Amino acid sequence: MRTLYPPIDPHDSGLLDVGDGNQIYYEVCGNPDGKPAVMIHGGPGGGCNANHRRQWNPDLYRIVLFDQRNCGRSRPHASDPETDLTANTTWNLVADMERLREHLGIERWQVFGGSWGSALALAYAQTHPDRTSEIVLRGIFLVRPQELHWFYQEGTRHLFPDLWERLVAPIPEEERDDLIAAFGRRLEGTDDEARLAAARAWSQWEAGTITLLPNPALVEEFGEDKLAVCFARIENHYFRHGGWFEPADQLIRNVDRIRHIPAVIVQGRYDTCTPMATAWDLHKAWPEAEFQVAPDAGHAYSEPGVLDRLIAATDGFAGPAAG
Numbered sequence: 001m002r003t004l005y006p007p008i009d010p011h012d013s014g015l016l017d018v019g020d021g022n023q024i025y026y027e028v029c030g031n032p033d034g035k036p037a038v039m040i041h042g043g044p045g046g047g048c049n050a051n052h053r054r055q056w057n058p059d060l061y062r063i064v065l066f067d068q069r070n071c072g073r074s075r076p077h078a079s080d081p082e083t084d085l086t087a088n089t090t091w092n093l094v095a096d097m098e099r100l101r102e103h104l105g106i107e108r109w110q111v112f113g114g115s116w117g118s119a120l121a122l123a124y125a126q127t128h129p130d131r132t133s134e135i136v137l138r139g140i141f142l143v144r145p146q147e148l149h150w151f152y153q154e155g156t157r158h159l160f161p162d163l164w165e166r167l168v169a170p171i172p173e174e175e176r177d178d179l180i181a182a183f184g185r186r187l188e189g190t191d192d193e194a195r196l197a198a199a200r201a202w203s204q205w206e207a208g209t210i211t212l213l214p215n216p217a218l219v220e221e222f223g224e225d226k227l228a229v230c231f232a233r234i235e236n237h238y239f240r241h242g243g244w245f246e247p248a249d250q251l252i253r254n255v256d257r258i259r260h261i262p263a264v265i266v267q268g269r270y271d272t273c274t275p276m277a278t279a280w281d282l283h284k285a286w287p288e289a290e291f292q293v294a295p296d297a298g299h300a301y302s303e304p305g306v307l308d309r310l311i312a313a314t315d316g317f318a319g320p321a322a323g
Contacts (some may be wrong), residue, residue, distance in 0.1 A: 025073035040113030045234030047072025114138035141241030268297030
């Protein structure tokens with residue numbers, strides 16, 4: 001069973017001005033002359049962490065990480081209710097990635113993303129297939145209406161009724177027929193107390209459902225004020241807009257643009273956040289991509305069966321010296 005590579009520190013980092021008053025934080029780790037790879041975090045709004053760097057062999061890869069607009073170490077931060085999210089859209093994030101690639105002088109890079117990061121990875125690769133050497137995806141999420149309905153209305157609640165009660169607690173009964181909209185009104189409203197209560201409920205619902213086994217430390221982390229408000233505001237903003245995908249199944253319809261690119265898709269069998277049905281739809285549309293199911297895993301990249309397959313994929317694309 002493969003595990004994370006040893007901890008590493010960045011050898012380059014900074015803030016890149018991407019317009020609209022935004023600066024995104026980026027860092028580069030590993031071998032400066034290695035194979036370029038870019039890590040696309042989930043959420044949206046989750047940000048990167050030090051363990052994300054460790055999914056590649058640092059002797060063989062030039063590993064690029066960045067915090068998407070308004071989260072992590074990027075500026076301005078969505079935890080400030082005055083931060084305007086209007087310019088935080090999927091297609092602006094795709095443009096940010098291109099700007100970052102050019103800034104770093106990279107010709108082509110491996111595009112790696114999980115959860116929301118899988119959607120952004122597909123959006124980027126389909127827009128810039130000539131800049132994408134390989135694609136590695138995990139926990140497939142395409143922001144289609146049925147996926148949002150599953151997680152925020154009539155799916156996951158039946159598996160976690162106790163956690164569901166905590167999620168809906170800030171929302172009156174009469175508004176629960178559209179939870180995404182109801183949370184949006186509170187997250188973007190002027191009542192600071194209501195905003196924080198909604199943000200904690202939203203963020204801790206996700207933290208409580210993404211792992212196969214309970215992870216109380218993760219739930220507590222997602223309840224921290226700054227992280228909760230940032231994470232909830234950005235996710236809700238994206239979900240209210242359907243990820244700006246038109247039509248809703250755009251990422252599946254446009255698979256022809258990337259069919260020729262070597263790819264691996266990893267999906268946890270017991271992923272209750274982004275159920276396997278979505279990954280299966282992508283697999284059927286894109287059989288050329290290697291499809292792997294972790295039989296004993298949920299949604300999180302840190303699930304052993306998922307992590308093993310992700311590192312096997314990055315090792316495989318690095319060449320025979322990896323491992």
